[in-house]
Amino acid sequence: MSQHHDDADDIGHNDSPNTHFQQVLDTRLSRRGLVLGGLGAATTAVLGVPTIAEAGVPATAALVNPIQSLKFTPVAKSVADMVTVPPGYSVNVVVALGDPLHKGVADYKNDGTDTDFELRSGDHHDGMDYFGLSNDRTGPDPLNGRRALLAMNHEAITDNFLHPNGVSPRPRPAAESDKEIPAHGVAVIEVHRPRGGTFKVVKGSRFNRRITPHTPAEITGPARGNALMKTMYAPDGVACRGTINNCGTSRTPWGTLLTGEENWAGYFTRNANDNTARGNDKSVTSLNRYGRSAGGASRHGWETSGADDKYRRFDISKTGVTADGTDDYRNELNTFGYMVEIDPYDPLSKPQKRTGLGRFAHESGAFSLLTPGLPLAVYMGDDSRNEYIYKWVSKATWSAGDAERADRLAVGAKYLDEGTLYVAKFNADGTGQWIALTIDHPAIKGYAGYAFADQADVVVNARLAADAVGATKMDRPEWCATHPGTGEIYFTLTNNSNRKVDVTSSSQAQVDAANPRSYSDSYAGGPAGSPGNINGHILRLRENGHKAFATAFKWDVYLFGAEAGADPAKVNLSSLTGDQDFSSPDGLWFSQATGICWIQTDDGAYTDTSNCMMLAAIPGHVGDGATKTLSYTKADGSTLTVDTPVGKAPKATQLKRFLVGARDCEITGCCETPDGKALFVNIQHPGESILTADVADPNKYLSHWPGNTGYGAGGALARPRSATVVITKDDGGRIGS
Ligand code: FEO
Ligand code: CA
Ligand code: CA
Ligand code: CA
Numbered sequence: 013m014s015q016h017h018d019d020a021d022d023i024g025h026n027d028s029p030n031t032h033f034q035q036v037l038d039t040r041l042s043r044r045g046l047v048l049g050g051l052g053a054a055t056t057a058v059l060g061v062p063t064i065a066e067a068g069v070p071a072t073a074a075l076v077n078p079i080q081s082l083k084f085t086p087v088a089k090s091v092a093d094m095v096t097v098p099p100g101y102s103v104n105v106v107v108a109l110g111d112p113l114h115k116g117v118a119d120y121k122n123d124g125t126d127t128d129f130e131l132r133s134g135d136h137h138d139g140m141d142y143f144g145l146s147n148d149r150t151g152p153d154p155l156n157g158r159r160a161l162l163a164m165n166h167e168a169i170t171d172n173f174l175h176p177n178g179v180s181p182r183p184r185p186a187a188e189s190d191k192e193i194p195a196h197g198v199a200v201i202e203v204h205r206p207r208g209g210t211f212k213v214v215k216g217s218r219f220n221r222r223i224t225p226h227t228p229a230e231i232t233g234p235a236r237g238n239a240l241m242k243t244m245y246a247p248d249g250v251a252c253r254g255t256i257n258n259c260g261t262s263r264t265p266w267g268t269l270l271t272g273e274e275n276w277a278g279y280f281t282r283n284a285n286d287n288t289a290r291g292n293d294k295s296v297t298s299l300n301r302y303g304r305s306a307g308g309a310s311r312h313g314w315e316t317s318g319a320d321d322k323y324r325r326f327d328i329s330k331t332g333v334t335a336d337g338t339d340d341y342r343n344e345l346n347t348f349g350y351m352v353e354i355d356p357y358d359p360l361s362k363p364q365k366r367t368g369l370g371r372f373a374h375e376s377g378a379f380s381l382l383t384p385g386l387p388l389a390v391y392m393g394d395d396s397r398n399e400y401i402y403k404w405v406s407k408a409t410w411s412a413g414d415a416e417r418a419d420r421l422a423v424g425a426k427y428l429d430e431g432t433l434y435v436a437k438f439n440a441d442g443t444g445q446w447i448a449l450t451i452d453h454p455a456i457k458g459y460a461g462y463a464f465a466d467q468a469d470v471v472v473n474a475r476l477a478a479d480a481v482g483a484t485k486m487d488r489p490e491w492c493a494t495h496p497g498t499g500e501i502y503f504t505l506t507n508n509s510n511r512k513v514d515v516t517s518s519s520q521a522q523v524d525a526a527n528p529r530s531y532s533d534s535y536a537g538g539p540a541g542s543p544g545n546i547n548g549h550i551l552r553l554r555e556n557g558h559k560a561f562a563t564a565f566k567w568d569v570y571l572f573g574a575e576a577g578a579d580p581a582k583v584n585l586s587s588l589t590g591d592q593d594f595s596s597p598d599g600l601w602f603s604q605a606t607g608i609c610w611i612q613t614d615d616g617a618y619t620d621t622s623n624c625m626m627l628a629a630i631p632g633h634v635g636d637g638a639t640k641t642l643s644y645t646k647a648d649g650s651t652l653t654v655d656t657p658v659g660k661a662p663k664a665t666q667l668k669r670f671l672v673g674a675r676d677c678e679i680t681g682c683c684e685t686p687d688g689k690a691l692f693v694n695i696q697h698p699g700e701s702i703l704t705a706d707v708a709d710p711n712k713y714l715s716h717w718p719g720n721t722g723y724g725a726g727g728a729l730a731r732p733r734s735a736t737v738v739i740t741k742d743d744g745g746r747i748g749s
Contacts, residue, residue, distance in 0.1 A: 026301075026398040026475070026485060026519070075497040078607030079748050082628055086591035086668040089622030093675045093715050095695060100742050103671075104210045105723045106162070106692065107201060108735035109135045115216035122725045122733065124176035124707075129194040130222045133201070134166025135174070137694035137734045139261030139376060139491075139599075140681035141269055143356045145202065145219070151357055151418070152267050157685035158205045161219050162692065163269040163356045164681060164736065165258035169195045170700040171312060173731045178704030183316035189323060192312055196256050197224040198271055198363075200356045211690065211738045221359045225254035225279075226322060231347065233368035233429040238468035239336060240346045245325065247338040252347035253325070255363055259395070260376030260491045260599070261681070265388070265415050266423040269354045270366075272374025274395060276348035277303045280328045281310035289330040295342070297462050298473050302371075303396070304328070304345060346472050351377050351392070353424045364421055366428040369404045370449075370474035372396075376491040376600070380560035381499040382410045388427060389560035391501045393489025397510045398521045399475065400483045401436040401492075401503060403446060404428070405561045433471055435483040436553075438526035438567060442639075442657040444484075444553065446563045449477040456480045485521040487511055487545045490614075491600040495552075497607055498633050502552045502570060504597040506614065509544040513644040513652060526551060526567065528642050528656040531583050533617055534575055546617050547573035547583070547595040552659070554634040568634050568657035571611075571667070573597055575618060585640055587661040591668055594618070594627055599680040605688025608748045610670075612693075614678040624679045626671040626693060628748050629662065636660045670748070671739070674698040674717035674732070681736075688746040691739045699732035 084098040097103050110120030111133045120126055129135075141163050144156035153159075172178040174191050202217035214220070229252050231241050241249035259274035283289075284307035287296050299305065315326035325341045332339030349371035355361040369377070372394035380389040390404040407430040414423045434446035451457060451467045459480035464470050470477045487508035494501055510520045511530050523530050529549070532540040553567040574584035576593040588594070599612030609629040637660040644652040673679045673695050681694035699715030706712040710729035719730020741747060 026396070026479070075604070075607045077605075078497060079630065079746065081665040082608075082630065082668045082748055083665075084628075084668065084670065084748065087625075087670060087672050089590070089593075089625070089669070090672045091619075091621070091623055091675065093698075093717055093720060095674055095717070095737060096672045097739055098670065101739055101747075102742055103737050103739050105718050105721070106203060106211050106736045106738050107133050107213050108718060108724060109133055109137075109195075109733040111213060111724075112215060113199070113201060113213065113220040113222070120724060122719065122731050124174060124731075127191055129191055130224055132222075134197055134199055134222065134224075135169040135195045135734055136167040136696050137736050138165035138167040138259050138680050138696060139271065140164035140683050140692060140694055140736065141261050141263040142683040142685065142692065143263070143267060143269075144686060145357075149202075149217075149219075154267065155686045157687050157689065160203055160685075161200050161356045162203050162683070162736065163198065163200045163261070163354065164694065165261060165271055166195065166197055166199060167257055167259050167274070167696070170697050170702065170732075170734075172702050172704055172707050178702075178707035182313040184313045186317040186320075186323070189312070189314045189317040193226065193314060193322075194222065194224040196258075197222060197227065198255060198258055198269070198354060199223075200354070200359070205690070210740070219356070219359055223255060223354065223363055225256045227254050227363065229254060229352070229363040229365055231367060232364050232425060233366050234471050235346075235367035235468040238466070238472070240343060240468060240472050242336050242338050243341055243343050243347065244332075244339055245321070245341075247336075252365065255352050256348060258352075259374065262377045262379065263683075264353070264424065265379060265382055266417065266420050267357070267415070268420045268424055269356055270377045270390075271352050271354060272376060272392070273348050273350055273352060274373045274375065277345060278311045279314070280304060280326050280345055281308060281315055282306045283327070283329040286329045290342070294463055298476065299345065301473070301475050302345065302349070346371070350374065351390070351428070353421065353428065355420045357420070361421060364424060366424070367468070367471050368429055368431055368433060369471075370402055370433050371472050372399065372402070372474055375489070376493065378492040378494045378501055380494060380501075380555075381496070381558075382412075383560075384412050385409050386559070387431070387561045390428070391492045391494070391503075393486070393492055393503055394475070395488050395490050395506070397488055397508050398485035398519070399489065400478045401486055401489050402474065402478075403434050403436070404431055405434065406431040433474060434563070435474075435478040435481065437482065438484040438524070440525040440655065442525070442566055442568060442635075444565045444567055446565070447481045447483065448563075449474060449481065453481060455482070484524070484526060487527045487548065490598040493600045493602045493609070495607075495609070495631065496602050496604050498554070499558050500552050500554045500634055502550055502600055502609065502631070504600045504611070505545070505549050505551060506596045506598050507545050507548040507617065509542065511545040512543065514647045523642070523644065523652070523654050525654060525656045526569075528569075528654045529572065529583065529585075530644070534578055534583075547575070548597050549573060550597055550600070550611070552631070552634055566634050568637065568659050570631055570659045571597075571629075571662070572658070575621075582642065585658055588667075589664065591664065592627065592662065594625060594669070598678065599626075599682060601682040603684055603688055603747075605684060605686060606746055606748055610682045612679040612682065614680065622672060623675055624673050624677055625669055626673075626679045626682075628668055628670045630666045632660055634659075675715040676701050676732075677715065677717075684747065689740065689744065691747045692736055693739060694734070694736050696734050698734070
């Protein structure tokens with residue numbers, strides 16, 4: 013979702029009273045002594061500033077030939093309707109909305125008349141990973157740089173462009189819903205790069221597959237078979253249908269895709285009397301906490317398309333008479349909100365909903381560096397205002413042979429179905445704790461806000477469990493990614509309009525050390541807007557002892573997004589120049605080949621100056637900078653100071669803008685060939701801000717990309733299309749070198 017249009021991302025439903033700055037301040041002095049005393053000797057040598065050498069790089073650090081200095085010419089900010097990359101680089105479209113994946117499917121006409129999206133590329137390309145395929149096309153070859161399966165998310169739709177004259181009012185015609193529903197989900201697409209050519213879709217490949225909101229899936233982990241998962245579709249609570257609003261991704265160490273279900277709640281509706289129908293039981297507490305209050309309209313109104321079960325399921329009101337919900341869809345929402353594992357190499361395999369990793373607005377899942385004989389961790393963010401950062405720690409210890417096994421989903425079950433879910437608490441002194449979310453935790457067992465029944469209830473209602481233990485409210489955690497050299501985990505915090513100095517409602521949170529900025533946007537000549545964290549930041553953490561299972565960590569803020577001209581004492585705290593400035597970081601991904609940290613934006617604050625963009629970065633490590641103090645004047649005239657550890661400001665060769673996208677798009681999703689010489693990036697929803705009334709007039713479209721480059725039908729006045737592009741260096745070198 014972009015921020016400025018129909019922004020389901022930017023909704024806060026966290027009214028819990030957790031971790032406001034004053035509480036942190038109150039405990040700060042005592043905690044400082046306590047926590048530092050508990051750290052390993054290496055990290056206490058210099059307060060807050062250990063070097064990597066002092067802390068010790070983990071034995072499994074994978075980076076063999078990192079790029080030390082970015083050599084390309086930075087791309088200027090731009091509002092042109094095109095994708096711009098540095099001189100000496102080329103960009104080509106690989107697959108766009110509607111492109112046929114199978115033989116016999118007509119080319120995309122792009123005039124709103126196309127159908128059969130289960131056989132075509134979906135819309136709103138998002139997170140994406142590269143799965144090398146053997147040349148004989150029988151199975152994995154992770155090192156193949158010419159043939160691969162791209163597995164990617166299709167997060168949402170620009171619905172107006174899917175129909176000849178835009179969307180029809182509700183009740184929605186079934187023919188329109190039948191296009192919109194399968195335009196969501198996930199795609200697995202074989203791509204091949206011939207000698208001297210660029211990557212193309214292998215149309216008709218047996219691997220090509222669309223997973224849609226209709227596709228049968230399995231519930232795994234603690235909630236499998238639980239009472240919360242029983243529906244008319246699956247009375248035994250072990251199955252469900254489909255995946256929706258898939259945002260970030262990651263590639264598991266055993267060669268499968270993890271796809272995060274993000275803003276799923278908005279696709280469903282509850283009638284206005286549903287709280288009463290449910291007897292105001294605890295399911296109402298859960299539904300409200302996950303953003304689905306009674307009477308709320310669904311995003312597309314698919315439930316209005318007829319009595320068929322495939323539409324009916326989008327109305328989750330309690331209408332049945334059974335006690336367990338097996339005669340309606342009152343529990344349907346509990347089957348969404350997970351990390352879903354998909355085996356791209358097995359077209360017949362079912363998506364696996366790994367409930368242990370918690371239910372929230374998932375983005376990516378970053379794996380810890382692996383150490384044989386020790387558990388692994390998966391780091392995750394919950395993207396909604398004032399939500400939390402989580403990690404999963406496997407019960408099983410890593411066995412290197414599991415990376416090669418053919419029964420990939422069984423390996424997934426081994427590491428992702430048994431383990432412990434933790435939530436993060438960030439302290440004001442640059443330390444933090446992971447708090448285990450278990451039914452045995454006294455604060456969870458005795459939580460007054462919700463009566464947890466069992467561990468399944470804890471993971472399905474992870475937000476409520478995290479409220480109970482006092483987790484730290486963050487500025488909308490989007491992607492996270494693991495530095496392949498240091499093992500430190502980076503998190504984008506995209507922005508937060510509800511981050512305040514003076515908190516006046518339960519939906520707001522006060523500035524704190526980990527979310528320290530609240531300021532007004534610097535419009536040229538415009539009104540000063542409401543203060544908040546306008547441009548977002550990137551936080552990173554290092555586990556104590558570099559152990560994935562550690563329960564304490566150190567953190568700092570790697571970068572603050574800002575306009576280059578903004579106040580360096582209050583806003584541009586990372587001293588970004590005009591070649592480096594950005595707003596609303598979202599996608600975040602480390603190259604395993606070059607070590608480059610790719611930062612992608614989904615912005616609505618700086619878009620008067622530039623379309624969304626992608627930057628290349630070469631970060632240092634936690635503690636390489638210094639503590640900065642922000643000073644605020646509160647409404648009552650008193651002063652509020654916030655100390656925050658900030659990474660060293662990047663040099664010109666350590667952070668550069670690499671790409672600017674087409675108009676009204678988001679840049680998201682990133683993967684590469686194993687040699688780092690071809691980089692795949694998604695251009696999501698160019699020109700999505702279109703009113704139904706304006707669909708008939710192409711001159712009113714904000715974007716015509718990629719038709720305006722000659723790709724597909726429509727030419728200079730084409731309807732815009734989400735698309736995957738591939739970027740190569742004209743001299744054949746590594747991207748960013
Ligand atoms: Fe789909 Fe939070 O971005
Ligand atoms: Ca978006
Ligand atoms: Ca995102
Ligand atoms: Ca976003």
